[in-house]
Amino acid sequence: MNDTQNSLMKTDKPVGIVGYGAYVPRFRLPASEVSKMWTGGTGGVPIQEKAVNGLDEDVVSMSIEAARNALNRAEIDPQLIRAVWVGSESHPYAVKPTSTIVAEAIGAVPHTQAADWEFACKAGTEAMQAAIGFVGSGMARYALSIGMDTAQGRPGDALEYTAAAGGAAILIGSAAEAVAIIEASYSFVTDTPDFWRRAHAQYPSHGDRFTGEPAYFKHIMGAAEALLTGLERTAADYQWAIFHQPNAKFPERAAEMLGFSKAQIQPGLLSPRIGNTYAGSAVIGLTATLDIAQPGDLILMVSYGSGAGSDAFSFRVTDHILAVRDRAPKTEEYITRRQLIDYATYTRYRDKLKMA
Amino acid sequence: MEVSRHWRLRTQRYSLVGEICPNCGVKLFPPRDVCLECEAPAKELFTFTGLGEVYSYTTIYDAPAGFERYVPYTVALVKLAEGPLVTAQLTDVAAEDVQMGMPVEMVTRKLTEDGPEGMIVYGYKFRPISLTA
Missing domain, CATH: 3.40.47.10 (Thiolase/Chalcone synthase)
Structure with missing residues (x-):
């Protein structure tokens, strides 16, 4: 790379984050539960515990709550949002956008762009980068990008310890209104x-x-x-x-x-x-x-x-940032709001039991 | 599953959009286009805050079709801060922790789905208020 200065991605108009919101479901599966099930409790675990979505939660419902938190911080009219973009590898539908449901729920429809993004774990920042370009080019005043997942972990696999549920919504707008x-x-x-x-x-x-x-x-x-x-x-x-x-x-x-x-x-x-x-x-x-x-x-x-x-x-x-951050629940509040579950409950919540 | 019926209800289901009576100011949920108090036409939309309290509740162990996978779950009459009583599921709370008068807030959750290949229906539920701001 000889010319990184020129190849930095910068917008024509200065942009920033004007609102942000997190969401973490309240259930936690301790890594020790996974270890107990598959290795007899021997060996190390990569984390303490992971967040697990409940039976009535998916990327749509979780994105809606994160998006509402972002909007509560930004205090803008959702009708001014010209893009709702959700990045995930757990979209509830293979065909039928998550983003249209989220856009409808937050009141951003119908004069808006909406799309789902996919790039494994960076689908959220991919949506964010597109939102930066959308606002930075002048095509939109506000664009909402969301990274949210209810990740899948194969029973007994190394990734089952960590594959978790949660994410955040990042609302992009002009730098003059930005918290960052x-x-x-x-x-x-x-x-x-x-x-x-x-x-x-x-x-x-x-x-x-x-x-x-x-x-x-x-x-x-x-x-x-x-x-x-x-x-x-x-x-x-x-x-x-x-x-x-x-x-x-x-x-x-x-x-x-x-x-x-x-x-x-x-x-x-x-x-x-x-x-x-x-x-x-x-x-x-x-x-x-x-x-x-x-x-x-x-x-x-x-x-x-x-x-x-x-x-x-x-x-x-x-x-x-000082005026805005207390307008919605902080990420830490979602993390400390927790209820431990055992492996059996986890298999039910994550549909790992095949009934027929 | 009647896709069109669920689609028609999406605005009230996702974000508690009801109506306000332009004549007497009463707020209506679900929207009925006619005021329950003064019988005047009431078609002006009103978005509820989603705040309320549990008026009464019951726990379901034998669920109707489409809700079997969620048992046991609690259904409540929620008295919205703006007045109307709404029937809805409670979520993020164990049945034994529910009390009459408990402050709750609206969240949008998955209500049911038409089997593994069918439409997923989202809508309002209520949970105890535990997060600040």
Whole structure:
């Protein structure tokens, strides 16, 4: 890469996050339950517990609540939203948009764009980047992007410990109204088959250790380094950073490789307590960080989606954050609102029992 | 499943949109186009806040068709802050923790689905108010 300065993704008009909202369902499955079921309780577990959606929850209902939280913070007329974009790998319908249901529920229809996005765990930031372009080009005053998942974990698989439910909605608008201004973003993508789910398959397949170096780390580092170089920054310039969190270890190591301290990633590192929320993972780390950030703080967020690619974003928090953040429940409130369930209840809630 | 009937009800189901009587100011849910108090035409839309309290409740163990997978679940009469009584499921709460007078808020959840290949129906339920703001 010779010319990263020119290839940073920047908008013509300055844009930012004008509202944000998280959602985490209240059920938690301790990783020890999975271990007890499949390994006799031996061996380590990658996280403490993961969030599990209830019987009446899916990506549609969860996106609606996150979107309402984002709108309550922004205090705008939903009729001014010109795009509702939901990124997920758990859309309830294979054909029939999640986004039209969400748009209807928040009162954004009918004069709006709506679409569902898919790129494994980075579908949410993909929608966000499109929303930035939509607003930054002047095509829309506001665009709503959502990353939300109810991730599928094959019984007994390594990913069953972490595949979780949750996510966040990010409302993009002009920088003048923003709680955080988007300085630039950068995307880094290759064809890397580390994880996939074929059409009609109930559970995903993955390449075990292949998901690490050539997949997660290569793309996270590729996007993050190009963005930092382009902005002529280092980790020391940032107060906070969020990396996609399939477990606790990967984001900690990515942070270390880029020179970020544990303190810088701590507010957004939620995977130990809620698991990997897939398309929601990076964006809910961002909402948790915005809940505690101070005006002037710089935030780096880098998503990762299998298949594979990363989107890196640089944000500058504004004074407006102080007026806005208490208008909706904070991410931490959703995380502490929890009810533990056992493995048997989990199999019922996640439709793992075949009745016929 | 009657797709068109569910589609027709989507606005009131997703976001508690009812009506307000332009004559006497009474708020109506579900929307009926005629005021229950003064019988004047009432077609002006009104979006309820979704806040209310449990007026009465019962727990369902033997569910009607389409709701079997959710048992046991609690159905309540919810007194909305703006006046009307609404029948709805409670969610995010165990049956033994429900009390009359308990403050609740509206959430949009999955109500039922027409089998694994059919339409999914979403609509209002109520849950205890536990989150701030």
